[in-house]
Amino acid sequence: MGRTNSVEAEQLVREFRKGPRAVDGIDLFVAPGEIYGFLGPNGAGKSTTVLMLTTLLPPTSGTARVGGFDVVAEGPRVRSVIGAALQEAALDPLLTARDHMRLQTMLQGLPKSDRVQRSDELLERVGLTQAADRKVGGYSGGMKRRLDLALALVHRPRILFLDEPTTGLDPQSRTALWEEVSRLARHDGVTVFLTTQYLEEADVLADRVGIIHHGRIVAEGSPGALKAEIGRPSVHVIPCDPEMRERTESILEGYGDPLVTEEDVAVRLRAGIGLTDIVRALDTSGIVVDDIELRAPTLDDVFLAKTGRTLEGAAEEAEIDHGVEVEDLVG
Structure with a gap:
């Protein structure tokens, strides 16, 4: 064919x-x-x-x-x-x-x-x-x-x-x-x-x-x-005490590049950094976590790396002017 x-x-x-x-x-x-x-x-x-x-x-x-x-x-x-x-x-x-x-x-x-x-x-x-x-x-x-x-x-x-x-x-x-x-x-x-x-x-x-x-x-x-282009996994942390969010962000920034999220604190890990390093740092600082997760790269991470926004965040941004195409198609 x-x-x-x-x-x-x-x-x-x-x-x-x-x-x-x-x-x-x-x-x-x-x-x-x-x-x-x-x-x-x-x-x-x-x-x-x-x-x-x-x-x-x-x-x-x-x-x-x-x-x-x-x-x-x-x-x-x-x-x-x-x-x-x-x-x-x-x-x-x-x-x-x-x-x-x-x-x-x-x-x-x-x-x-x-x-x-x-x-x-x-x-x-x-x-x-x-x-x-x-x-x-x-x-x-x-x-x-x-x-x-x-x-x-x-x-x-x-x-x-x-x-x-x-x-x-x-x-x-x-x-x-x-x-x-x-x-x-x-x-x-x-x-x-x-x-x-x-x-x-x-x-x-x-x-x-x-x-x-x-x-x-x-x-x-x-x-x-x-x-695979993104390569590095990310760590996502939810502290038990919401007031410790800024402190958690400060600690994680020492181990990777911050990611824009709403529900948790997250960073893209630098090479050579593992989950154990993060757990030890949080424990040393007295931060009790409700959840901590190591995530492999996803397509949303690719979108974030290429555009600076998550796919969901970009969708919310697009809703503001989404009517332009429709107006022009019928206008």
Whole structure:
């Protein structure tokens, strides 16, 4: 299949009228059959990137090719090889899942003889066979997301775009969707471009991760490689006496670089420092702790190292001006 299953972008930009660049000159390459996790907080530019790659929003500048086709000059050909499940599922509450599948197989031009079989196959794969004849208006959020995924797969796309597919789902529904996405890539060779703000989701699913912040990709690589860049573990301490927090901070600063946290006192340990050194120092100073934990590097640590903010903190910051993109899209 070669590069016909790839996703490529070069200096891709999307600038809206009333704000900064939502996507600010990103370069990326997603290999055929790869699950690529596009990680970042709300407002970072993830959804805008997906809208451009799926031909729903023209780039301000730069180029992108999906499935070997230019997203601007060859939009219809791009759409013929991709499937997309975006943040808002376009489902009619008065129709059943089977109704939706019947309509989608017709719109995608499947032969009449194949429509029922393909619909039944996909409904079974996403676990909706028993609920296939119920109106979608009575579905849970997880059921709707699974139906949306089935609809995106009707025409056997080579490339699948999933824009925050598990937002708001319960843990069981999230795990079920993860399993299906993994199966699509591993068994069917589908290239998956997955946007997410969940660290665990990117860590579990993605072969490679691109971390986007303020419209720019600030880090890229496999989850393991990105965490290895940080290298050093962190120590997190909760003193029994809240009034001893500042004293605890002062002690820990002698052993590593302070981390911005709310619930505990934490530092990224310097080379050669272990948990035993911290315990001894706290004990010598008479500080009794409620909890002390040594943590291996996480993707949130990578985000912190690259941006100076945790992913959660960056999300709170982004909420202040998150409405800019929406205003410009509908304005």
